[in-house]
Amino acid sequence: MLTVRELVTAYGKIEALKGVSLDVAAGSITCLLGPNGAGKTTLMMTIAGVLRRRKGSIKFLESEISGLQPDSIVRRGIALVPENRLVFPSMTVLENLQAGAYQRKDPIEKDLDNVFARFPRLKERASQQAGTLSGGEQQMLAVGRALMSRPRLLLMDEPSLGLAPLVVEEIFRTIAELHRDGTTIFLVEQNAHMALKVAQHFFLMEQGRVSFSGNPGSLAEDEVIRRAYLGSAR
Amino acid sequence: MALLADLVQNTLDGIALGSTYALLALGFTLIFGVLRRANLAYGPAIMFGAYAATWASLNFQAGLLVLAVVAVSATVFAGAYVERLCFAPHRKGAAAAAMVASFALWMQLEELAMLAMPRHLYPFPALYEGGPLSLGPFSLRVEALAMLLAAIAVCLFLWKLLYATRFGIAVRAVIDDPRAAGLAGIDVPRIFMLVFALASAIGGIAGFLVAASQEQVTPMLGMWSTLKGMLAMMLGGLGSLPGAVLGGLALGLLEAHAHWFLGPQLRDFAAYLLLFALLALRPPWMNTRSAS
């Protein structure tokens, strides 16, 4: 579904992505692991169109999407749940969701109902300002907002960041559910343990490059976690 | 008591004046809220619009409604020119370059208008031919009432636009967080352009009303609009639309009273002193975070 080849993204002279190549298969949950500073968020932001790539290609459903503006990428069917959620703090929960559906010309009531069914707590707080929600609720809102655009591919950048363990479990249950309902998910996670439980395929990124690719069974779990958190043994 | 009578009359005058300032401040705030930049060419664009309407009135004997449309359209046109040249190229950079570029266009627009119409003063058709209304011992000019009604109408319109339409959600999303708005599928550059046009239109209305109330236009309109608009915007708290209205009204009231009791120079001094003091003291409604 998503094909990234030799992607290079730089901040001035510093190359954050030094030639990343990976594939995300349709209908899968794919996970991107790696230590801090490996470039995972940069990769997500580049796919989502927020950052401009310097070299390389990103193909979604056979068409090239690198160089498109973020809103065009959403229109193609990719939605990103960004690191730190980035909800609209002064707008209500409902308005946040409506913002997520901005591209859509058709009625969105059913999608709103679905999001509220999936996240009952959001329904309770529908008229509350998003800035006053707890971390976990904001995460759910961010996911709900992304879902409102009916994405084929859902990108998630560190959904468990800063959340309590129970909430994290809830998030991952949701991820599994979304996958069951047919959404392809490409997930960046620090919490390698939880991620490997849901993912069918994973990539390991270190220092701007993909250093390993495989299924959860192919590398002993300890080794992956060690490399994900600490980087390769020197 | 003569003093009380003065205070009431000044307050009436001040509300009228403040309505104009409120409109100007609203335009500035819309642009600042969405772009996080101050547009120094806002006033000159308004002057450009007022001059275009003046030119139309001198050459075509057009009716007031037509002149209003001309003023608004010309302001929107000038505003679009400024947006394309000063703000579109500097999206990702520091605000300084955009602001200085807008200053450069301020000079350009002003000189364009003055070259086309070089006199220091041009007559403009009156908004209302009759005299002021009497409310007991007090008088209220009909033009002032019109200005107040226009300000109220614009506020209501903006409120509906921002809180009851899909477009409004997009605008508020961009005001909150342009990057997140893009990720949600909002065409952020287009929102910038549309908000700029909206702000220009509001400015055009203000310019038309000022010209028609005073029955004249002068080259000072550009600088005046920019200064008053920015002052009012800052008084009410940068980036807040309700604040812009309150700031405009407050400025109008302050000026009306100060003018009466202290004269024109101290009137201006009082306004600047108030702003400076507020900035120095930083009361809670001036969230001094998001300004550059």
Add this chain to the structure above:
Amino acid sequence: MDEYALGVLTNIGLFSFVALSAYLLLLAGELSFGQQAFFGVGAYGAGIATAMLGLSLPLAILIAMLLGALAAALVGLPTLRLRGLYFAMATLAAAEMFRILFELLHWQVLVEGEPVGPDGTQGFRGIRWIFERGVEAEGFLAMVWTLLAAVLLLFFLVERSKLGATIRALGEDPALVGALGIDVDRFKLGIAAAAGALAALGGALFAHHNTYIEPRNFDIMLGVHSLAYALIGGLGTALGPLLGVVFDLGFLEASRVLQEYRMIVFGGLVALLLAWRPRGMLDERVVHWLKARFS
């Protein structure tokens, strides 16, 4: 050299002082719309010193610079914590207050039977110290440019020193400067005072060149122009603001054909230039490249 060219060159020199004043603050990360106030303080101060108190020009200049520094500190102290547009608006408000004070200033003394001194909006005439001593236009031009050269030399020395690095650091990462153990507030105040003194120096010379000053000389236009000169010329070197002034006054003023359309051409050029080079013509990258080329 003909009188017109002399006038243009002198003006370039004079306005370079206030442009450099804005530049200094820009380096430290602050946008000021108000340096014209200190230009005015210097002008009025020096004018009063020579025309009304009978002091010599060098002494008058020193007094003017002191007054400029004090005025800048007075404005700088309450605005220390302000940044960005807030700071810019505060400087604008302060400068306008100064201008209104100049409009309200009526103080005249009798000099050889004639009243001399600031007369509110009517201005301040009779600042004739240099003409009474037979200093010709060329001589004054030399004086202005010598002082300007000295200032530029000072800037170059500072840019190479730790002080210069600290100033630029303040512009890029104020938290870092604080972490280095420097009292950021006192440092900023010092920079503000220096910028004020610099503008006042220009103002003092301006008053004596023109022999007549009025409050309108020190309005917002001058302030925003100074900022524009600094930003257009480039923030990479002290020659940047100078280049900005030359660009406006020199190029367009001298080409008299364009004079009527000066602002139209200048305005458009500036906007285009900034779109292409947001940090000015001589920005840091160009300066680095030039230095590498020539060393």
